[in-house]
Amino acid sequence: MTIKVCVPRDAAALSVGADATAAAIATAAQLAGQTIQLVRTSSRGMFWLEPFVEVETASGRVGYGPVTAEDVPGLFAAGFLQGGAHPLAHGKVEAMPFLARQERLTFARAGLTDPLSLADYEAHGGLRGLRRALGMAPTAVVEEVVASGLRGRGGAGFPTGIKWRTVAGAPAQPKYVVVNADEGDSGTYSDRMVMEGDPYVLLEGMAIAGYATGASFGYIYLRSEYPHALAVLNEALATLRARGVYGRSVLGSDFAFDAEVRVGAGAYICGEETALLESLEGKRGMVRFKPPLPAIKGLFGQPTVVNNVVSLASVPIILDRGGAHYADFGMGRSRGTLPIQLAGNVKRAGLVEKAFGVTLRQLIEDYGGGTRSGRPVRAVQVGGPLGAYFDQRLLDLPLDYEALAQHKGMVGHGGIVVFDDTVDMAEQARYAMEFCAVESCGKCTPCRIGSTRGRELIEKIVRGEDVARNHRQLLALCDVMENASLCALGGMAPWPVLSALQYFPGDFGLPEKEPAHVV
Amino acid sequence: MWSELRDLREGQDLGTPPRGGEPVALVVDGKPVTVPAGSSVMLAAATGRCPVPKLCATDTLEAFGSCRVCLVEIQGRKGYPAACTTLVEPGMVVTTQSPRLHELRKGVVELYLSDFPKEDVPGGWSELHETLQQVGVTGHPYGQGENHLQAPVDDSNPYFLFDPAKCIVCSRCVRACEEIQGTFALTIQGRGFASQVAASQGERFLDSECVSCGACVQACPTHSLVEKSLFEGGYQRAQSPKA
Numbered sequence: 172m173t174i175k176v177c178v179p180r181d182a183a184a185l186s187v188g189a190d191a192t193a194a195a196i197a198t199a200a201q202l203a204g205q206t207i208q209l210v211r212t213s214s215r216g217m218f219w220l221e222p223f224v225e226v227e228t229a230s231g232r233v234g235y236g237p238v239t240a241e242d243v244p245g246l247f248a249a250g251f252l253q254g255g256a257h258p259l260a261h262g263k264v265e266a267m268p269f270l271a272r273q274e275r276l277t278f279a280r281a282g283l284t285d286p287l288s289l290a291d292y293e294a295h296g297g298l299r300g301l302r303r304a305l306g307m308a309p310t311a312v313v314e315e316v317v318a319s320g321l322r323g324r325g326g327a328g329f330p331t332g333i334k335w336r337t338v339a340g341a342p343a344q345p346k347y348v349v350v351n352a353d354e355g356d357s358g359t360y361s362d363r364m365v366m367e368g369d370p371y372v373l374l375e376g377m378a379i380a381g382y383a384t385g386a387s388f389g390y391i392y393l394r395s396e397y398p399h400a401l402a403v404l405n406e407a408l409a410t411l412r413a414r415g416v417y418g419r420s421v422l423g424s425d426f427a428f429d430a431e432v433r434v435g436a437g438a439y440i441c442g443e444e445t446a447l448l449e450s451l452e453g454k455r456g457m458v459r460f461k462p463p464l465p466a467i468k469g470l471f472g473q474p475t476v477v478n479n480v481v482s483l484a485s486v487p488i489i490l491d492r493g494g495a496h497y498a499d500f501g502m503g504r505s506r507g508t509l510p511i512q513l514a515g516n517v518k519r520a521g522l523v524e525k526a527f528g529v530t531l532r533q534l535i536e537d538y539g540g541g542t543r544s545g546r547p548v549r550a551v552q553v554g555g556p557l558g559a560y561f562d563q564r565l566l567d568l569p570l571d572y573e574a575l576a577q578h579k580g581m582v583g584h585g586g587i588v589v590f591d592d593t594v595d596m597a598e599q600a601r602y603a604m605e606f607c608a609v610e611s612c613g614k615c616t617p618c619r620i621g622s623t624r625g626r627e628l629i630e631k632i633v634r635g636e637d638v639a640r641n642h643r644q645l646l647a648l649c650d651v652m653e654n655a656s657l658c659a660l661g662g663m664a665p666w667p668v669l670s671a672l673q674y675f676p677g678d679f680g681l682p683e684k685e686p687a688h689v690v
Numbered sequence: 691m692w693s694e695l696r697d698l699r700e701g702q703d704l705g706t707p708p709r710g711g712e713p714v715a716l717v718v719d720g721k722p723v724t725v726p727a728g729s730s731v732m733l734a735a736a737t738g739r740c741p742v743p744k745l746c747a748t749d750t751l752e753a754f755g756s757c758r759v760c761l762v763e764i765q766g767r768k769g770y771p772a773a774c775t776t777l778v779e780p781g782m783v784v785t786t787q788s789p790r791l792h793e794l795r796k797g798v799v800e801l802y803l804s805d806f807p808k809e810d811v812p813g814g815w816s817e818l819h820e821t822l823q824q825v826g827v828t829g830h831p832y833g834q835g836e837n838h839l840q841a842p843v844d845d846s847n848p849y850f851l852f853d854p855a856k857c858i859v860c861s862r863c864v865r866a867c868e869e870i871q872g873t874f875a876l877t878i879q880g881r882g883f884a885s886q887v888a889a890s891q892g893e894r895f896l897d898s899e900c901v902s903c904g905a906c907v908q909a910c911p912t913h914s915l916v917e918k919s920l921f922e923g924g925y926q927r928a929q930s931p932k933a
Contacts (some may be wrong), residue, residue: 460755613885651797
């Protein structure tokens with residue numbers, strides 16, 4: 172029997188030599204006279220083990236990692252094609268603690284399938300959501316998504332179903348589905364993993380969104396830093412068109428849908444939905460004022476659904492299993508699961524899809540294994556470069572939109588960046604302002620000028636210049652940026668700064684405060 | 691002096707273009723005001739003689755919402771919406787003056803002045819100076835910082851010049867070129883703090899697609915774009931008394 176060996180083709184795996192590992196396995200099998208089926212799959216999201224090789228045995232898949240090309244002869248000698256013991260062996264993949272304790276709904280196929288095999292996709296539950304949706308009235312599809320409680324996974328957390336309802340109710344035609352694939356938050360990669368590893372789930376979600384809202388064309392606005400995703404998406408689109416999933420008659424129905432990929436030009440602000448739409452229209456990526464909401468007047472002035480990649484990739488399973496099934500996961504007003512991305516100074520960096528309610532400490536310690544340096548965790552930034560920094564006292568907060576917002580933190584796109592006790596939080600605060608100064612679209616003044624003045628004030632405080640006055644001025648500036656900016660970039664850039672000042676004043680040379688009771 | 695000069699202008703600048711919808715009644719600073727549907731809160735406030743300070747707004751251009759000086763409070767709404775980009779609604783209750791609004795506007799205007807030649811603040815008569823007077827700001831608390839004060843003057847055009855030191859990047863020139871003249875010769879180049887007005891692909895005005903129509907000069911609220919004929923013996927940047 173031909174033995175199936177899986178090596179990920181995810182960019183993270185490629186960056187540590189997955190291609191060389193795959194080539195070495197093919198050569199070694201040939202030399203050993205063994206016929207193998209070498210499949211390039213998506214990644215499980217256990218990045219500290221990449222390149223992670225899986226062998227299909229009678230008792231399930233057995234994992235080895237990290238496997239470099241040099242390790243391959245030794246693995247063959249150890250009989251790894253039969254799941255043989257080896258220092259790099261991790262036993263049955265499904266039983267590995269990092270994976271076994273997750274609730275993978277959106278990432279159900281991660282590491283299992285060949286990203287571009289439509290047959291593989293269908294064999295693992297693909298297209299069931301779209302088939303069911305096409306048999307329902309469009310309004311019923313919208314209500315199913317409303318019932319799921321799904322909220323935008325890009326950062327803002329707006330209920331996806333409510334947004335769809337607005338677009339569905341807008342009388343103007345044509346309408347558009349726009350995918351925000353400009354994943355720019357520090358330490359985030361879940362969009363990339365979907366697009367490189369399971370492109371059909373995104374494209375299925377887009378078609379469902381189009382059917383539900385009355386849109387027949389979609390655009391994926393992809394950041395230029397994701398060339399692998401671009402290639403995979405374009406090939407996946409061609410396959411869907413050839414197989415009649417996309418096109419004039421979606422799966423034989425009266426519904427027509429197609430889409431194309433547009434590549435951005437490397438601007439963080441183009442992840443803001445209105446700047447994204449400007450850029451998609453071929454203009455400078457500047458933020459628009461709202462209202463009008465994009466749901467009413469979006470791309471080319473038409474009603475537009477703008478959803479994040481993970482939001483849309485969560486839709487097929489909601490339609491397949493029902494909104495109630497999805498809403499069964501989670502807590503409070505945070506329903507379903509969130510693909511959390513562990514990054515920074517963490518021992519086991521990777522993707523953890525969990526129901527809302529898991530605490531930051533569980534994620535960092537139980538899943539992440541603490542810091543990579545082995546030193547104590549000092550600070551954690553949740554939700555991207557505009558999220559607040561938390562210290563030890565806040566690590567027992569549950570991952571929940573409202574719970575984090577109470578402390579000016581945010582779920583954001585689900586990125587968690589961990590820092591050990593060597594971090595200089597004044598430098599992190601300075602960087603937050605500098606980031607804003609570089610990435611601001613330049614339209615509104617609090618963001619355009621305020622961010623540079625903020626950086627300068629922090630530098631003065633750290634140098635010990637007129638500290639009390641500059642500290643006061645920094646707080647006043649943060650107030651102006653927060654309350655007078657046009658969009659969330661300027662409005663939230665103060666959050667990491669204020670939280671760093673609150674929890675780590677000593678790093679700025681300011682007097683330490685009494686530890687406040689925070690949770 | 692600026693007030694007398696501004697009185698020479700015909701009519702009042704309502705901030706955003708007039709609209710022709712059905713009448714909508716609202717309350718601005720306690721006074722009932724009726725304006726056509728589709729009008730901005732800024733236009734309603736100006737109509738009710740409660741003018742809101744502004745910089746990027748003028749009634750010959752569509753609302754843009756970039757200067758953040760026209761923030762107001764609206765009953766039942768979160769935060770401080772910009773009067774220029776917020777449309778009137780029946781029964782809306784708007785406050786244009788409050789200690790909190792003053793604090794925010796002052797904070798925003800100080801940011802402008804932190805990248806503006808301080809020699810040009812006293813005695814000027816541009817719209818910026820009108821706004822400075824309205825908000826009651828004459829300086830800023832930031833000290834010396836990164837700025838554009840040394841950016842070279844572009845005097846290539848025979849009729850007008852561009853002094854980027856006085857530019858507040860409100861995009862009124864860019865929008866005038868686009869909306870009034872339809873020439874699209876101007877743009878904003880760079881991003882963040884580096885955002886600057888540029889002609890064509892960062893060329894001199896004379897070498898760009900500019901047709902010298904003057905719409906940008908008329909739209910500029912700071913005299914950053916200004917007619918050369920106003921300066922006998924050529925334009926010179928104001929010098930501080932010490933220098």
